[in-house]
Structures are given as C-alpha cells and as structure tokens.
Amino acid sequence: NAGVTQTPKFQVLKTGQSMTLQCAQDMNHEYMSWYRQDPGMGLRLIHYSVGAGITDQGEVPNGYNVSRSTTEDFPLRLLSAAPSQTSVYFCASRLFSYNSPLHFGNGTRLTVT
Amino acid sequence: AQSVTQPDIHITVSEGASLELRCNYSYGATPYLFWYVQSPGQGLQLLLKYFSGDTLVQGIKGFEAEFKRSQSSFNLRKPSVHWSDAAEYFCAVSSGNTPLVFGKGTRLSVIA
Numbered sequence A: 001n002a003g004v005t006q007t008p009k010f011q012v013l014k015t016g017q018s019m020t021l022q023c024a025q026d027m028n029h030e031y032m033s034w035y036r037q038d039p040g041m042g043l044r045l046i047h048y049s050v051g052a053g054i055t056d057q058g059e060v061p062n063g064y065n066v067s068r069s070t071t072e073d074f075p076l077r078l079l080s081a082a083p084s085q086t087s088v089y090f091c092a093s094r095l096f097s098y099n100s101p102l103h104f105g106n107g108t109r110l111t112v113t
Numbered sequence B: 001a002q003s004v005t006q007p008d009i010h011i012t013v014s015e016g017a018s019l020e021l022r023c024n025y026s027y028g029a030t031p032y033l034f035w036y037v038q039s040p041g042q043g044l045q046l047l048l049k050y051f052s053g054d055t056l057v058q059g060i061k062g063f064e065a066e067f068k069r070s071q072s073s074f075n076l077r078k079p080s081v082h083w084s085d086a087a088e089y090f091c092a093v094s095s096g097n098t099p100l101v102f103g104k105g106t107r108l109s110v111i112a
Helices: none
Strands: A004-007 A010-013 A019-025 A031-038 A042-051 A054-057 A064-066 A076-078 A087-094 A108-112 B003-005 B010-014 B019-021 B024-026 B032-038 B044-050 B056-058 B064-068 B073-078 B087-094 B106-111
Touching: A004 A087, A010 A019, A019 A031, A019 A087, A042 A064, B003 B087, B010 B019, B019 B106, B024 B073, B032 B064, B032 B073, B044 B056, B044 B064, B044 B073, B073 B087
Parallel strands: A010 A108, B010 B106
Antiparallel strands: A004 A019, A019 A076, A031 A042, A031 A087, A042 A054, A064 A076, A087 A108, B003 B024, B019 B073, B032 B044, B032 B087, B056 B064, B064 B073, B087 B106
8 A cells, every 4th residue: 555655756846847756656545645844844735536536625726736636636736937936845645534634745845946 | 714733842851861842722512633753854753642441552663652632731751762753743633624834843852
C-alpha cells in the first residue's frame, strides 16, 4: 500500500515556466487537497476536491490550477511560475467524512528562480 | 472563520523532561481537532485526534492531548521527551463542512 505519492521530490523552474506536480493515492479516498508550506506560515490550503469532477479553492489558490478526472489522481498545475511560488507542496487525502484524518505525501520542494 | 493559534514558535526541552505544546482554536461549533508531527524532510504524520467523548485522548509515541472547551484549547503533552521527538508539531481543526485548517507550528528541540 503506497499511500499518497508525490512526484517529483525536487524541482527548479525559471520564472514564467509551467509545470505539473503529480499526486496519486491508492486508498480510494474521496477527498484530496494541496497545501503549501512556507517558513513561519504553517500549511495553507491551495485547492481541494471532494470527488472526481469536483474541485474548490482554498486559502491561496491564485496561480494554481487543479483538476480531478479520477479518484486516484489530483495534479496541481503552475501556469506561469513566480518566485513567490517557491515553497514545499504537500498533497493529502482522506475519506469523505470530515473527522477522518488526512494522509500526507512526502512533499515536493519547488524553487522558482 | 475557524482559526488555530500555536503561541510557541520554538520550544527547547531536556531529554526526559515533560512537554506541553499549546493550541487554541476559534470555532463556534464542536470542532474536530488533530495534532500532526513533521520530521525534517518528511510529510505530516497524525499523532492523535479528538471528535467527541472523553476529553483526554491518547495518541501514538506516548503523546496525549486534552480538549478543554471552556478554554478553546487542545494542548499536547508527553510525560518524558526522547531525543527522537525533535520535530515540528502542528495543531489543526475542521468542522462538518470545512477543510482542515492548520496552526503555524511549534518546533521542538531536545537537548541532552
């Protein structure tokens, strides 16, 4: 059982480039989410999804797109990277029930120069 | 909007000493409360959770937390800290219809 798998682990982009951070889970979790972690800021929610075909914005959605075509996958797209998007990104999933705990991936460290 | 405050950014304790990490939340209804731990370069791991019932909950690695509604607090405790407990700790809250909101974290250092 792999849990939540994020790829890549590290990425360096130039300003203006685009890329997709991949997230896959094999636990049949309905709910998936993306957080970014910055020093002194904790984890801030970017986007989340409660099921295939359904996505919603979190606290800091600007500059990011998501889609949920399958239960297993929830990719995060940076359309035009900016230095302010330098961060560690975490994907997390759980069962639909709000009292179910989140399961986290190991993160993607992104640097935008 | 719900929020979580962790007043201590960084705490240093001696190995074998007791530990208490503070967490205060702001939310009108009964919250679902969680503590997560993050080791360097890793994702977050669930330590314990509170939904209802007994206000003292036990978690993994010898941690426990107590829900105090009157103080809007959910403090994490451990009677005797080990060097391997050095990590960052996050308190988080959710309700019946909102995603999980995290505090800014408390970094724990353990000295010999």
